[in-house]
Amino acid sequence: MADIGRPDWDRYFLDLCEAVSKRATCDRGRAGCVVVKDKRIMTTGYVGAPAGLPHCDEAGHDMRKVITQDDKISQHCVRTLHAEQNAIIQAARFGIALEGGTLYCKMTPCRTCAMMIINAGIKRVVCEKRYHADQDTINMFTEAGVALKVMNNTVEKYEGQ
Numbered sequence: 001m002a003d004i005g006r007p008d009w010d011r012y013f014l015d016l017c018e019a020v021s022k023r024a025t026c027d028r029g030r031a032g033c034v035v036v037k038d039k040r041i042m043t044t045g046y047v048g049a050p051a052g053l054p055h056c057d058e059a060g061h062d063m064r065k066v067i068t069q070d071d072k073i074s075q076h077c078v079r080t081l082h083a084e085q086n087a088i089i090q091a092a093r094f095g096i097a098l099e100g101g102t103l104y105c106k107m108t109p110c111r112t113c114a115m116m117i118i119n120a121g122i123k124r125v126v127c128e129k130r131y132h133a134d135q136d137t138i139n140m141f142t143e144a145g146v147a148l149k150v151m152n153n154t155v156e157k158y159e160g161q
Contacts, residue, residue, distance in 0.1 A: 010104070013036055013126070014151065020032025023046045026080045032044065032046045035091065042101060047080050048086065055079070056077060061077040083105060083106070103117055103124070103126070108131040108134035118146060124147040126149045128150075129156040132155050
């Protein structure tokens, strides 16, 4: 007899990302990340300032203008690290190998996170939605052999995008 409503593994780990995101300290980008190998959690990360530095929730956002790949000006808070970055950093800090793992996250990783994912040896990325500037990431993942699965092909919207 089948379990009705039992999530598949991708949905299960994406749901855990949502739980991890509740620790995020930047209200513009409440995101969480879970890195898994063989259906076991290796590390998690959430959006937040480096340890010991003030968080957005305490000090406000540190907004910077960035020119996107399609020559539009976008606003970004640079006070915090992305959830994917924090997950990879936590693995490095505690000696956890991510080679061959799957990374779960809220939206398609940004270009910088994509490069870190590739160099960490992560082979698969599953995200809930798309990031508005994800073409470089898609191209790099394709070239590097990182499988990308987007559950909902809509672009994540957030304030000041």
